[in-house]
Amino acid sequence: MPGQLHYGATAKLLHWVIVALLAVQYPIGWLMPDIHPGQAPGAAMTFHISFGIVILVLIVVRLIWRLTHPVASESSLPPWQRLSSEAVHWMLYVLVLATTVSGWVFASFRGWAVSFFYMMPLPMLASDNAAAGKAIDGLHQAAEWSLLVLICLHVAVALAHLFIYRDHVMQRMLPK
Template identity: 45%
Template sequence: MQSIDTRSRRYAAGYDGVAKFLHWLVVVLIAAQFVIGWTMPDIHKGTLPEGLIAWHLGVGATLIAAVVLRIVWRLTHRPVPASVSPLLRIVSHVTHGLLYLALIVVPVLGWANASSRGWSVKFFGVLPYPSISPEGSSVGHEMGDIHGALAWVLLALIALHVAGALYHRFVLKDDTLQRMLP
């Protein structure tokens, strides 16, 4: 049996395996969503959820589940904070908070838009999520436009997050980046 001190040092050195897995799963799902979103056909009245659109819905449903799990895990398994200046700690907290917010809001807006079109959003293509806006809802349709615009905000936040990790690695030369690497 490991001592508490050994577990604490291992935990302080980085995030645990579940946190890392969920982080990188979200990275892969987001990358897939952007590729699918950029290559799928435009959605108009009467568009059917087929092909890449169906893939976008399915990956989005998986993304929602992964982000919820990630947030629950993060709230119940807090890592030891990295040793950074108070200013960098504030920037980190704000950036992570905005990232989590965007990772929730962007997919939920897409889900609302799909619901307003009468499309089923299914986890792994099997388990249907409930409709969150009435079919034919003009507000639900508008959520699709907001979903698209906020996806660009999410992309900018991701770029800021990656830039921060690279700043830690190559400028500060600390171990912040390594905390999330496998």
Template identity: 35%
Template sequence: MALRSNKTGFGSITKSLHWVMAALFISVFAMGWYMDFLPLGMAKLEWMSRHKSFGVTILTLAVLRIVWRLSEPTPDALGKHAIERLAAKVGHLGLYAVMLAMPLTGWMMSSAANFPVSVFGLFTLPNLVAPDQGLFEAFKTAHFLLSWVIVALVLGHVAAALKHHFIDRDATLRRMLPVSGNNDADIDATGTAKESS
């Protein structure tokens, strides 16, 4: 499998970033919900610290992913209709935006609460804003609302991938799977996944 993407498929670096970030998003979302039900105490603070550390990891990978995405060709969209291709572009832009906005609002929320963000106990990030209760509440609300935006975007993303796979029967989903190939042999001239012999 090639490291870089081409016009017919995604490279191994893009695929790895996609699936690692998907796993991290699920983990951070689960942590966030779990710690909300914990009473204030050491256990909750430990989960909050893990949540923040994974959030910073997502932010770092999101920046790397965007830089990588801009540095290589993008496989051609296989949607048959212009509206599908437009929806795919808007959905991807939305996902990139929340990959940045979600951890940034969390970081700013911690800064406004005057709780510096420690990353896995290795180093501490500087505060992005001065302590301020009003800002804390605003960023807390934004962080919460963005969590639901992510859920909506991810569900739409998954639904579109499944639609391409089971209804359109093209290679959209296959070419992002970690074990799929990445060459012209996987896709015929119409973008339909070729049957394996």
């Protein structure tokens, strides 16, 4: 892939802001109480959906940035590592998109009136449909667990490059 050899400041900023937001998003999602039919979503759900929308916007911006500002694969890596790295990064994009969009669609199918950080109402992407909501919730949960597993794999490999291989691959995404 043609392009520069290192990630620029914008790519790094988007990457690390998304990492930070996901680090906030997962605990909110796991710790918030279940919302039963007829019950209005509370603060935890409002923040969970709001952070999800921010993550969705940022991942779309990050994806566009990556497509318009390509970075060459690390030439010191064996071909199988370059290929698997590229595949994992694209899967991360797909899973972040799938997780955020499925969460928004799930909230829509539940018929919830949700606001963006209590400042403005969010448009719903579908109408109230309990059966569809249940199916989408299953997809949302599968996407979030798949994303978490892939994130853990990504972090483990990054740490291996940093501490075991010591090949400076990780430095491409670290702040200077």
